[in-house]
Structure formats: structure tokens, C-alpha cells
Amino acid sequence: MYTLYGFKGSGSAAVELALELAELPYRLVDAASWEPGSAVDELQRLNPLRQIPTLRLPDGSILTESAAILLHLGLAHPSARLLPVDPNPRAQAIRGLVFIAANCYAAIGVIDFPERWCIDADDAVKEQIREGARQRLHSYWEIFADTYSDTYSASPFLNGATPGALDLLAAVVSKWSGARLHLERMRPAFFKLIESVEVHPKVAPAWRRHWDI
Template sequence: MYTLYGKKGSGSATTQTALEIIGAPYRMVETASWEPNDAFSELLKINPLGQIPTLVLPGGSVLSESAAILIHLGLMHPDSGLLSGDPPARAQAVRGMVFIAANCYAAISVIDFPERWCADADNDDAAKDRIRAGTRARLHKHWEMFADIFPARPYLCGEQLGALDIHAAVVSKWSGARKHLEEHRPGFHSALMRIEAHPKVAAVFAQHWPKS
């Protein structure tokens, strides 16, 4: 059985959706660095960064980083469709997931915690606001680039929902990316909404982002 450390409304939605798609049994442990509980000290023992998602594999080894987890699950469960069986298509999916991790997820971390990236900014709200504004603008530009590189057909890697779709649908929820894409890349925004409507995705997203 897999053990997933995560939190509602967080990036752990990517891993949870993938686990649902492959049909693997898993145990969910709710914790996060911004709302530490007893389980957080347990998480720190296996992942000193305290990141979520962190996934403990059935054999006991530990995986972190959403893209790495998705790639691993796709390789271990080739019939799931998380990764294409076609090498060029699979390579593009890996490219896309690493693009999101390096250029989008990383920027969101700066927006959420600007004081970590600028000396003496803890008590300087003006500096933090400038960092957030510049980083958010760059993040939105990165999403525009991503939308141009990975057009939906109808999904981002072809005819079937895959790991890249899940990753893009989750990470684009933050820092105003969806609103920006709706205005500047409406076709890609429509693709994200189509991904969210997929039954496997919708069931998990309803847990993480319940609609009032």
C-alpha cells in the first residue's frame, strides 16, 4: 500500500489523482508545513524539506517532487495511460512536467514565501510585494509559453488523459494563473476545464476544492 502525505487544496492532489487512476490502494496522511500537526514530525523524518506531496512506496522507499512521483507511477503502471507507450509522446510529457516543476511550481513558492528569497525582507512588506508582483508576472508568462508548446488534442499528450494533464490542472489553480490564461490563452483554459471535468480528476478535485 502507498502512503501519501498531503493536504486538501495542495499539490498532493496530483498524486492522489494518479493513485486513483492506477487503482492502487493508499493511505492518506493529512499534514502540511503551514498547518503542522503530529504527523508533520513524522513527515520530516522521511523528507527533511517537509514537502507535500511525499509518497511512501509499498516497499518503504520515499518519493517527493510531484513530477517525479507522476513519472514513477506512470512507468510502474504502463496500462494506466499516465505516460504514453509511444516514446516521443512520453518524452514530451516528461518535458512538460519538468517545465511546470522548474518554471511554474518554483515561481509559486517565491510568491507564497518571498521573504525566503530576499535578505532582510521579513519585515519589509514593500519588498515582498515587489517580489510577488515580478514573480507573478513571470509565472503568467511561463504559463503562456506552456500553452503554446503543449496544445490540447484534446488532452495535453493526445487522446487520453495523462500525468501531464493532472500536473497542469493542479498547478495552474494558483497565483491567478487560471484567470490570466482565460484572458490570454482561452483555448488552453478550456482544455484545463475539460481536464477537471474528467470523472477521475473531478472526484479528487471535489475533495480538495469543494464548490460552495
């Protein structure tokens, strides 16, 4: 059985959704560095960065980083179709997972914690950092939407006929820092795709544990 360390409304939602889609047994452990009373001490023993999601695999080993976890689940359970079967679409899905993790997730980290990136910054400087990172984040989402426009114009989802790992990560990470509002205005077709992910019958029940639909 898998053990997922995470928290409501956090990035662990993408992994929880993937476990649900793959119909894999797992248990949830509430753990978040910002949530007193959660299993944050246990989380730190497993992941010194205290980041979620953190996933304990059935053999007891630990896996961190959202993209790495989703890739592992897709490769370890190919019948779940979390990744495309054909090599070329699968390569593009892997590219997309890494893009979101390296660019979108990273920008959100700056927006949430600007003080980590500038020593002795006052509130005005922090807000400048936030706004610059937010603009960069929104531009990243535009690039992502444009990169995959041929995919979602030809198929219901980035994964093809059904949602997969890339759809889940895009839907979750776009919930933050005004990305959805920006995409609705600037990339409406991609925005509609993301909305269709969260209401998909196999996604919606777990999604509602994190956000309203």
C-alpha cells in the same frame, strides 16, 4: 500499498489524482508544514524539507518531488496510461512535467515566501518580489500553452484521449497565483483544456476533495 503525505488544496492533489486514475491502493496522511496538528513531524522524518507530496512506496522507500512521483507512477504502471505509450509523445510529457516543476512551481514558491529570497525585506519589497514572480509565472504558463498547442488542438488532453500525469499537474498547479484567470484571458483554448481535466469522470470525485468544480 502507497502512502501519500499531503493536504487538501496542495500539490499532493496531483499525485492523489494519479493514484485514482491508475486505480492503485493508497492511504492518505494529512501532513502540511502550515497546518498545526497534522503529521508534520512524521513528514519531516521522511522528507527533511517537509514538502508535500511525499510518497511512501509499497517497498517502504520514499519518493519526493511531484514530477518525479508522477513519472515513477507512469513508468511503474504503464497500463494506467498516465504517460503516453509512444516514445515521442512520452518524451514531450516528461518535458512538460519537468517544465512545470522547474518553472511554474518554483515561481509559486517565491510568491508564497518572498522573505526566503531577500534578507530583511520590508513589506513593500516583498510585494515587489511577489508581483515580479507572478508576472513571470504567468509568462511561463503562456510558454507552456504555446509549446503544447499542437497537442491539445489534435487531442482532448495533453496525454491524448484521456487525462494523464501532465494534464493532472497542469490542472493542479494552475489553480494558484491567478494563473487560471490569466490563461482564461490570454490562452482560452488551453484554459478550456484544464477545465475539462477537473470535470473528467475519473478525475472529478477526487478533485472535489480539494476544490469545488
